[in-house]
Amino acid sequence: MRGLVLSACLMAAGLGLAEAAPRRIVSLNLCADQLVLALADRSQIAALSSLARDPGVSAAAEAARDLPQTGGTAEEALALRPDLVLLGPLDRLGTGRVLAARGLKVERLPLPRSLDEAAALVRHTAALLGHPERGEALAQALDLPVARDGRTVTALPYERRGYAAGPHSILGELAARAGFAHAAPTTGLGGFVSLETVVARRPDVLILGEGAPGAADQGAALLAHPALARLYPPQKRVVVPDALTLCPGPGFVAAFRLMEEARAGLAR
Structure with missing residues (x-):
C-alpha cells in the first residue's frame, strides 16, 4: 500500500x-x-x-x-x-x-x-x-523476473553485528527475485539475528556485503567467527557489495545479477 x-x-x-x-x-x-x-x-x-x-x-x-x-x-x-x-x-x-x-x-x-x-x-x-x-x-x-527452477535454496542476508535484512527489505526482495528463500526469523525490513540462531537454522548460504571478513573491529568480528567460517566457506557466501544496494538505480540490477548467477551455480 x-x-x-x-x-x-x-x-x-x-x-x-x-x-x-x-x-x-x-x-x-x-x-x-x-x-x-x-x-x-x-x-x-x-x-x-x-x-x-x-x-x-x-x-x-x-x-x-x-x-x-x-x-x-x-x-x-x-x-x-x-x-x-x-x-x-x-x-x-x-x-x-x-x-x-x-x-x-x-x-x-x-x-x-x-x-x-x-x-x-x-x-x-x-x-x-x-x-x-x-x-x-x-x-x-528494475522489473526483475522471479527465478524458479524447483529447488529451494535458503539464504540469510547477514551484516555486521548480526543484522539481517528482512524479506521486505530491498536486499530481501532482490534475493527473492534471484530465487533464494529467505531464512531469517524476522519479518518486515529486518532485525538482529544471533550467531546461535544462524547455526541452529543453517541456511544454505549467507549473503554478505563484503568478502573474506576479518576481525578488524567488533562489528566485523561476528562475521569472522569460527562457527561461521566452518559452516560457510567461500562457496557458501554470496558477496553483494553494499554499494550496490544502498541506493536505487543500476546498482540494484547489478546486485540482482550477482545473486542470480550465484543461485544458478548452486542449483547446478
Missing part, C-alpha cells in the same frame, strides 16, 4: 515537470548522485556530492570520477549557479532551506523501500531531469 501511495504521489508530481530540462544540476546526496549519473546528460551536471567517487558506498563511483564535487554547503551550491538542487529526504535541512529561500529549485528525493517504489522514483527523477525515456528504460530494468 505504501508503495502505491508513493507511486501515485510521484506520478502526480511528474505531471508538472513538462518545463525545460535543468541545465545545471547540483546533487548533495549520494543516492541522488547515482540517479543523476544514470539519467542526466553529463553536460547538465554541475556538481555531485562528496561521496560520489567513493567506491565503498557509490555504485557509480567510476562514472563520477571526472565530475566536480561539492562539500554540501549552501555557499558552494550557490556559487555553482544551479537551476536544480537535489537532496535526500532528511539530509542538510538547513542547506535546503537557505537555497530555497534564495529562489533555487530544491527537490528532495525519497528513499524507496521496495523495487516498485524504486521504479516510481526513477521515473519521477527522469522526468525532473528532462529525460523521461531514460527513466522508463531503467524502471523496466
Whole structure:
C-alpha cells in the first residue's frame, strides 16, 4: 500500500515537470548522485556530492570520477549557479532551506523501500531531469523476473553485528527475485539475528556485503567467527557489495545479477 501511495504521489508530481530540462544540476546526496549519473546528460551536471567517487558506498563511483564535487554547503551550491538542487529526504535541512529561500529549485528525493517504489522514483527523477525515456528504460530494468527452477535454496542476508535484512527489505526482495528463500526469523525490513540462531537454522548460504571478513573491529568480528567460517566457506557466501544496494538505480540490477548467477551455480 505504501508503495502505491508513493507511486501515485510521484506520478502526480511528474505531471508538472513538462518545463525545460535543468541545465545545471547540483546533487548533495549520494543516492541522488547515482540517479543523476544514470539519467542526466553529463553536460547538465554541475556538481555531485562528496561521496560520489567513493567506491565503498557509490555504485557509480567510476562514472563520477571526472565530475566536480561539492562539500554540501549552501555557499558552494550557490556559487555553482544551479537551476536544480537535489537532496535526500532528511539530509542538510538547513542547506535546503537557505537555497530555497534564495529562489533555487530544491527537490528532495525519497528513499524507496521496495523495487516498485524504486521504479516510481526513477521515473519521477527522469522526468525532473528532462529525460523521461531514460527513466522508463531503467524502471523496466528494475522489473526483475522471479527465478524458479524447483529447488529451494535458503539464504540469510547477514551484516555486521548480526543484522539481517528482512524479506521486505530491498536486499530481501532482490534475493527473492534471484530465487533464494529467505531464512531469517524476522519479518518486515529486518532485525538482529544471533550467531546461535544462524547455526541452529543453517541456511544454505549467507549473503554478505563484503568478502573474506576479518576481525578488524567488533562489528566485523561476528562475521569472522569460527562457527561461521566452518559452516560457510567461500562457496557458501554470496558477496553483494553494499554499494550496490544502498541506493536505487543500476546498482540494484547489478546486485540482482550477482545473486542470480550465484543461485544458478548452486542449483547446478
